[in-house]
Amino acid sequence: MTNLSPQLRQAxxxxxxxxxxxxxxxxxxxxxxxxxxxxxxxxxxxxxxRVVAAAQEQVGTLIHGQYTTVMHPPLRRLVEKLGEVLxxxxxxxxxxxxxxxxxxxxxRLARQATGRPNVLxxxxxxxxxxxxxxxxxxxxxxxxxxxxxxxxxVVVTPFPTAYRYGWDEExxxxxxxxxxxxxxxxxxxxxxxxxxxxxxxxxxGGYVPATEGFLQGLRERADRHGFLLILDEVxxxxxxTGRFWGHDHFxxxxxxxxTAKGLASGFPLSGIAASEELMxxxxxxxxxxxxxxNAVACAAAAATLDVVREENLVANAKxxxxxxxxxxxxxxxxxxxxxxxxGLGLMLASEFVTEDGEPDPATAARVQRAAVDEGLLLLLCGxxxxxxxxxPALVVDEAAIDEGLRAWSAxxxxxxxxxxxxxx
Numbered sequence: 001m002t003n004l005s006p007q008l009r010q011a012x013x014x015x016x017x018x019x020x021x022x023x024x025x026x027x028x029x030x031x032x033x034x035x036x037x038x039x040x041x042x043x044x045x046x047x048x049x050r051v052v053a054a055a056q057e058q059v060g061t062l063i064h065g066q067y068t069t070v071m072h073p074p075l076r077r078l079v080e081k082l083g084e085v086l087x088x089x090x091x092x093x094x095x096x097x098x099x100x101x102x103x104x105x106x107x108r109l110a111r112q113a114t115g116r117p118n119v120l121x122x123x124x125x126x127x128x129x130x131x132x133x134x135x136x137x138x139x140x141x142x143x144x145x146x147x148x149x150x151x152x153x154v155v156v157t158p159f160p161t162a163y164r165y166g167w168d169e170e171x172x173x174x175x176x177x178x179x180x181x182x183x184x185x186x187x188x189x190x191x192x193x194x195x196x197x198x199x200x201x202x203x204x205g206g207y208v209p210a211t212e213g214f215l216q217g218l219r220e221r222a223d224r225h226g227f228l229l230i231l232d233e234v235x236x237x238x239x240x241t242g243r244f245w246g247h248d249h250f251x252x253x254x255x256x257x258x259t260a261k262g263l264a265s266g267f268p269l270s271g272i273a274a275s276e277e278l279m280x281x282x283x284x285x286x287x288x289x290x291x292x293x294n295a296v297a298c299a300a301a302a303a304t305l306d307v308v309r310e311e312n313l314v315a316n317a318k319x320x321x322x323x324x325x326x327x328x329x330x331x332x333x334x335x336x337x338x339x340x341x342x343g344l345g346l347m348l349a350s351e352f353v354t355e356d357g358e359p360d361p362a363t364a365a366r367v368q369r370a371a372v373d374e375g376l377l378l379l380l381c382g383x384x385x386x387x388x389x390x391x392p393a394l395v396v397d398e399a400a401i402d403e404g405l406r407a408w409s410a411x412x413x414x415x416x417x418x419x420x421x422x423x424x
Contacts (some may be wrong), residue, residue: 011036011379012372019046022396024377033404034377035390040203040235040347043262044307045393051265054303058296067095067293074298081305082273085244087253092279095271095293099234099260100128102270103197105287106256107132109274110195110228113281117152118188120180120196120227122159124205124383127197127232136197139205140383155188159202160214163340163351173213180221190225195256197230200246200344206382207342207349207389215250228255228278234270235347238262239308239394242318242345249344262394264301269294313394320396321345327405328390337363337416346396349389351382359384367415374407374414 015027022045024034037043044051058074065072079093096102107119119136121127126139134144135151144150157180160172167175184190196218202208222229231254236246240262243249247257255278260270268291308314325341325348332338332350337360339353352364361384368388371378381387392400 011368012377014372014377021045021048022393022400030375032372032375032377033392033400033407035392035404036377036379037262037391037393038266039379040240040261040391042266043238043240043394044265044304044311044313045395046266048265048303048307048395050307051300051303054299055267055296058299062295064291065295066290068288072295072298074295074302075293077302078293078298078305081302082271085305086273087245087247087257089253089275090257090273092276093271093273094279094282094287095269095298096289097268097270097291097294098128099232099258099270100130100133101289101292102234102258102260102272103127103133103136103232104130106197106230106258106272107136107195108286109256109272109279109282110230112283112286113278114194114227116192116194116227118155118192119153119194120155120157120183120188122196122198122202123156124159124161124202124208125197125199125232126202126204127199137204139202139381140385143204155183155193157183157196159198159205159208160211161202161206161208163208163342169211170213173211173217176214177217177221180217184221184225190227193225193227195228195230196222197232199232199234200236200250201241201347203235204381206351206387207347209342209344210250212250215247215252219252222255230254230256230258232258234258234260236344238304239314239317240345240347240391242314242321244308244314246344263304264297265304265307267294267297267300269297269301308394311395316396317345317394320392320398320401321348323398323401324348324390324392324405327401328408331405331409331412335412335416338412343389346390346392346394349381349387351387353386359386361386363415364388367411370414371407371411374410376404376407376411 016024018025121136127133127136158176160176162169162172237259257273340351352360364386
């Protein structure tokens with residue numbers, strides 16, 4: 001009898017048979033509030049009617065037109081709509097299927113455009129599971145172990161993870177930038193450095209937002225030394241953080257932007273954006289792929305962008321994120337096991353720690369499992385899987401947020417053996 005790989009372990013025991021908005025119906029007949037959104041993919045919720053209609057219409061017309069062979073209307077529409085939301089000057093696009101592919105495309109472009117071999121990555125970042133993307137990933141050894149040698153030319157520099165260091169954000173930012181300068185002086189000289197890649201909010205690394213000073217410091221150093229700034233917006237893009245792009249919180253512009261996940265509401269689609277001048281420096285034949293810019297995925301993505309704009313989902317992510325964060329902080333104030341609540345918009349997390357402040361993956365796992373019993377689906381992240389994250393669809397409303405917070409409070413109580421003892 002053929003089965004799935006035993007290493008494909010589900011985060012929850014739910015067998016989903018239907019999805020609608022922020023909810024999933026299980027095979028067990030129970031409805032679950034889904035605060036995973038397919039790991040941030042179903043941005044407009046499960047089966048948004050306009051996305052479904054766009055995909056259904058496209059399936060009956062043209063399923064796939066390989067875009068280095070023929071052009072198709074959904075791709076033209078998507079390029080036009082992305083042009084309305086991309087940072088000024090990023091006017092050239094290349095599409096692929098997954099975040100990992102897009103990250104590797106950004107890396108290839110940076111190396112070819114600059115003629116330099118090295119890429120700087122921030123400690124705690126996640127950029128994918130393919131060999132090059134995993135080589136750039138430092139959020140956990142589980143993503144990069146057991147298939148060495150990894151790609152050469154990757155140099156790690158600190159991220160301003162204030163809570164882990166036990167510092168305030170200003171101190172952590174100064175440290176991270178000072179260490180970056182030290183890396184450029186001792187390991188990867190600017191003339192060997194093609195780019196630095198960073199997530200505006202660490203994803204698998206524990207939902208840690210960058211700081212304005214840090215990202216502006218990266219921009220300044222990239223300009224001064226002539227390397228490129230690549231922003232991995234795979235998880236933070238398309239409204240997730242309460243701004244359309246995560247970097248919009250920090251007042252900077254990337255040289256290359258990477259997008260995927262929420263772009264097409266669940267259909268496989270990713271891409272990179274750069275200036276036409278920069279993109280033209282890619283070597284002939286270096287950009288392509290069989291399934292990139294699939295017609296159905298492009299139709300779904302174009303509909304997604306329409307829904308995000310017309311239903312004001314970026315503003316909703318900001319408002320509902322503030323409501324969710326306030327509730328999470330209320331629970332944390334009474335729970336010694338929760339050391340930190342952080343994130344931006346509808347990308348929020350609670351970090352579980354022991355009495356002496358060490359990572360506590362056991363409690364995080366108990367709480368995540370208890371949440372399923374309460375009808376709430378959640379995921380773990382962080383180096384020790386000790387952080388519980390919440391990524392609801394951008395269509396989530398006040399009633400669903402409040403329902404989720406009630407379930408969260410009960411799950412935290414159950415996961416901590418009923419002890420909610422801290423004085424608020």
